[in-house]
Amino acid sequence: MAMTETTKARVSAVQESKKAANRRRIMIYLALLAVALIAPFLAYPVFLMKILCFALFACAFNLVLGYTGLLSFGHAAFLATGGYFTGYLLSQHAVTPEVGILVGTLAAIILGTFFGLLSIRRQGIYFAMITLALAQLVFFFYLQADFTGGEDGMQGVPRGYLFGFIDLENNLSMYYFVLAVFLIGFMLIQRTIHSPFGQVLKAIRENEPRATSLGYNVDAYKLVAFVISAGLAGLAGSTKTVVFQLASLNDAHWHMSGEVILMTLVGGVGTLVGPIVGATFVLTLTHQLAQSALGDWVNVILGVVFVACVMAFRAGIVGELQKFAKKNFK
Amino acid sequence: MSQEFVLETRGLTKEFRGFTAVDSVNLQVKEGNIHALIGPNGAGKTTLFNLLTKYLPITRGDILYRGKSIAKMKSSEIARLGVVRSFQISAVFPHMTVLENVRVALQRPMGNSFHFWKHEKVLNQLNDRAMDLLESVGLEEYADNITVELPYGRKRALELATTLAMEPTIMLLDEPTQGMGLEDVDRVTELIRKAAVGRTILMVEHNLRVVSKLCNQVTVLARGTVIAEGDYASVSANPQVKEAYMGSEADEEQETAS
Known part of the structure; x- marks a missing residue:
């Protein structure tokens, strides 16, 4: 029994070192938060809000690709659904923005459940193909539907007053609201990953047949993860529509599903902050290039970045940094 | 009537596009036994395991757990009943x-x-x-x-601990000592013996030394059918079993020679 005592002491020692790592992580998060809080005074707030929306979208996507091991090629559908529902409610029914965003998110959750039920039993490329096909279906639906404005999209969506009294036409208020939305989404993902549910997800990703043999109905767990991801993608789309006062077919196009894969992979799939870094990187690069002489070459350059990332830096920016830190500072 | 059997199959058959991997197998696993499933390579042992735990859909026949059919259940449901399997490659x-x-x-x-x-x-x-x-x-x-x-042997020990955590009534172990050095084989054999107290074990095993030491019931499978059953001594004396094994070893020798 002496053994038990020492091993228990060891376990608590490990928990101590985990706590220390946690404290470091919290320090990093606080530093990032401080940067996010002063950022609108240093950079153009609308561009920052764009980054936050796409970062949330990429984080949501990462929950299925990085933490569940499912390559969805249809996440654009959720982004667009959030956007269209919110845009419709804000411009046609004059609801307050938070209600519009909640309904948009709910719509994405419902669509995600539907997608998930149809596709979750398939694996690998078949899963990607089914999600792509379903997303294309949604794209053509939005193209034909009346309320979306078809190819013109939904223009001039009013930002309105948050909770009825905070004027979101003010870019600064808008920015802090988007930041809050992003943080809620990010914290939900972080909690999901470090929850009892997250442990099961990890087990499924690591060895699915074994997880089944331990009595877990793996499809149900994957479905829940997929629906959470779809909901957060919808939240990102809804918020984006409020920011840009616009919902367009671009968001529903399969390009968008591809772009979020690019952001996630460049930043670091399966890392918490990777998608944020990836979204920032891709959007900044696109933005800078569009203003430079190389404007027409944006997609070519992004393609080269993607190829380089897949071939040489498979772990992405954050993943490679983590590897480097592990090697050198242990 | 079949309550003394924890696990039982009746006419269990699996066909893969005309090839019958498991051919109307009637297997009965008695409560408390350490039951070995042996046979030459390709005899259908692992396929049978996959059928018992529904990792593969069955073509025909029935599987009974304590007298009740589990043939239509999902793998995860079977696991929750207490029929827990391990895998040929260490499943951690x-x-x-x-x-x-x-x-x-x-x-x-x-x-x-x-x-x-x-x-x-x-x-x-x-x-x-x-x-x-x-x-x-x-x-x-x-x-x-x-x-x-972890080294390989310890991974298998971990796998066993994880399986035991399920508090299974019957454990299906697929080649628990495969790919191990002598020392590890002995340790895992001991672990299985300990784990078997109060439980039933059905195991696929190639190492006949382990089977003779551990198991009190042996079923020999060849080409998808049961060719012999009984305790180790009687089974190993069975001429059909000898032929099945010698035949396959002769084939292997030919393969290595060519």
């Missing part, structure tokens, strides 16, 4: 710690496995039980290691 979660590996198995009955809003520290209350299980297979000092770093 490589990038989780040794402790977490066992904890995942203990977690499901807690009923919080879908709770994505709770912090994972609620799982710490399982740590003591997980440590006890690790101790029972001699892995307590590795609790905090990342599993992928």
Whole structure:
């Protein structure tokens, strides 16, 4: 029994070192938060809000690709659904923005459940193909539907007053609201990953047949993860529509599903902050290039970045940094 | 009537596009036995395992657990009944710690496995039980290691601890000593003997020394059918069994020669 005592002491020692790592992580998060809080005074707030929306979208996507091991090629559908529902409610029914965003998110959750039920039993490329096909279906639906404005999209969506009294036409208020939305989404993902549910997800990703043999109905767990991801993608789309006062077919196009894969992979799939870094990187690069002489070459350059990332830096920016830190500072 | 059998198959058959891998097998596993399933390569042992736990859909026949058909159940449901399998290749979660590996198995009955809003520290209350299980297979000092770093034999021991965490009534072990050095084989044999107390075990095993030491019932499978059954002595004396094994060994010799 002496053994038990020492091993228990060891376990608590490990928990101590985990706590220390946690404290470091919290320090990093606080530093990032401080940067996010002063950022609108240093950079153009609308561009920052764009980054936050796409970062949330990429984080949501990462929950299925990085933490569940499912390559969805249809996440654009959720982004667009959030956007269209919110845009419709804000411009046609004059609801307050938070209600519009909640309904948009709910719509994405419902669509995600539907997608998930149809596709979750398939694996690998078949899963990607089914999600792509379903997303294309949604794209053509939005193209034909009346309320979306078809190819013109939904223009001039009013930002309105948050909770009825905070004027979101003010870019600064808008920015802090988007930041809050992003943080809620990010914290939900972080909690999901470090929850009892997250442990099961990890087990499924690591060895699915074994997880089944331990009595877990793996499809149900994957479905829940997929629906959470779809909901957060919808939240990102809804918020984006409020920011840009616009919902367009671009968001529903399969390009968008591809772009979020690019952001996630460049930043670091399966890392918490990777998608944020990836979204920032891709959007900044696109933005800078569009203003430079190389404007027409944006997609070519992004393609080269993607190829380089897949071939040489498979772990992405954050993943490679983590590897480097592990090697050198242990 | 069949209550004394924990697990029973009736006319269990699996066909893959005209090839019959398992051909109307009637297998009866008695409560409390350590039952070995042996046979030459390609005899259908692993396929039979996959059928019993529904990792493969069955073509014909029935599977009974304590007299009730489980042929239409899902793999995860069968596992929850207490029929828990292991795999030919060591089935661990490589990038989780040794402790977490066992904890995942203990977690499901807690009923919080879908709770994505709770912090994972609620799982710490399982740590003591997980440590006890690790101790029972001699892995307590590795609790905090990342599993992928363990040597092969210890991974198999961990797999056993994880399986035991399910409190199975019957364990299906697929070649538990495969690919192990002599020392590891002996240790795992001992672990299985310990784990078998109060349980039933059905195991596929190639190492006949292990089978003779451990098992009190042997079923020999060749080309998808049962060719002999009984205790080790009677089975090993069976001319058909000898032929099946010698035949396959002769084939292998030819293969290595050519």
